[in-house]
């Protein structure tokens with residue numbers, strides 16, 4: 182086994198399965214499963230599969246083989262496929278691992294899978310047992326991962342290779358996730374990013390491949406989507422926390438004015454390059470930013486595109502607290518777990534007392550900003566900026 186593991190390590194470490202994210206592309210871990218629950222429920226199992234995608238550290242080949250074997254056993258039962266040839270190292274190692282589980286019942290394999298993922302999560306920064314909060318419609322792609330544990334529902338942007346830029350599918354999935362989180366039994370909802378960025382804002386390739394006759398219609402439907410998306414944040418009934426794990430750009434910054442708490446690593450920056458892009462502010466920032474930081478500081482950000490450090494953003498009221506990057510995850514999650522144990526109804530009602538009197542105004546501002554942006558998207562200034570980005574001339 183040592184020789185095979187060594188060859189596997191070389192193959193995996195030099196190939197497609199190197200990073201923790203890539204573990205999720207291990208095809209067997211993606212399949213859907215069914216069957217009755219004994220101990221770990223189907224939901225626990227699905228949550229565990231989502232957790233695997235978020236592991237910060239590569240667990241190593243032995244553990245990956247164990248996960249593979251348990252997954253196969255839990256979903257298909259005892260190994261029932263022919264043994265691969267001796268030179269087919271990877272498939273043979275996988276087959277060996279699965280075959281070694283003998284007649285282990287599916288339910289036990291599922292439980293063992295959940296336990297193993299839980300122990301891996303606990304030993305990485307995102308610790309804690311994953312538990313289902315409510316029946317949740319899973320997002321339509323891997324670009325968003327939703328988990329619930331310790332009374333906290335966490336929505337994680339999971340497109341690290343694109344700095345978590347937001348695609349139309351992600352806008353829809355975030356809305357669905359917020360809708361589900363508003364009804365589940367968690368006390369707090371968190372939005373965060375996987376990888377080195379929190380979010381690089383709207384995916385600028387959303388503006389490509391639009392047939393000439395459809396530009397206006399695309400701008401109109403984009404504005405409707407934007408308005409609906411921001412409305413979900415305005416109306417969200419429970420404490421909403423942004424865990425800003427790295428730089429934030431565009432709409433991911435403007436939305437922060439609608440969060441109840443914003444925790445940021447000292448590595449984060451806050452950048453709204455709207456004028457550079459021929460665009461205009463959204464996310465109600467034309468109202469929340471001047472209110473928070475005064476009109477001239479808001480103008481520096483929203484009109485001149487001044488990029489703030491985390492400490493500057495904290496001084497100006499956009500960020501609640503800044504943590505050293507080395508302890509960010511640990512400190513923030515300890516804090517949030519403690520908050521999540523407070524009486525949930527009291528927290529929800531207090532949030533509403535603080536926020537409700539602004540709601541109508543925010544909806545009106547959102548509608549206005551969306552309609553102005555719809556016009557901006559049709560402007561030459563905006564088109565030229567997108568072309569510049571796409572041709573890699575502009576790094577903002």
Ligand SMILES: CCCCC/C=C/CC(=O)SCCNC(=O)CCNC(=O)[C@H](O)C(C)(C)COP(=O)(O)OP(=O)(O)OC[C@H]1O[C@@H](n2cnc3c(N)ncnc32)[C@H](O)[C@@H]1OP(=O)(O)O
Nearest residue numbers: 342343344346381382383384385386403406407431432577
């Ligand atoms: C419903 C519609 C609602 C619309 C709401 C409107 C919102 C407005 C905004 O959000 S405006 C903000 C738009 N975002 C930006 O302008 C950021 C653009 N990106 C960058 O400037 C840089 O990529 C960076 C500073 C974020 C990171 O630079 P770095 O050099 O560290 O990394 P790369 O540039 O190599 O990025 C890695 C890959 O990620 C792709 N990418 C990053 N951000 C975006 C993005 N916003 N849209 C599309 N793609 C993005 C980048 O192209 C690289 O991809 P590649 O590896 O395939 O080249």
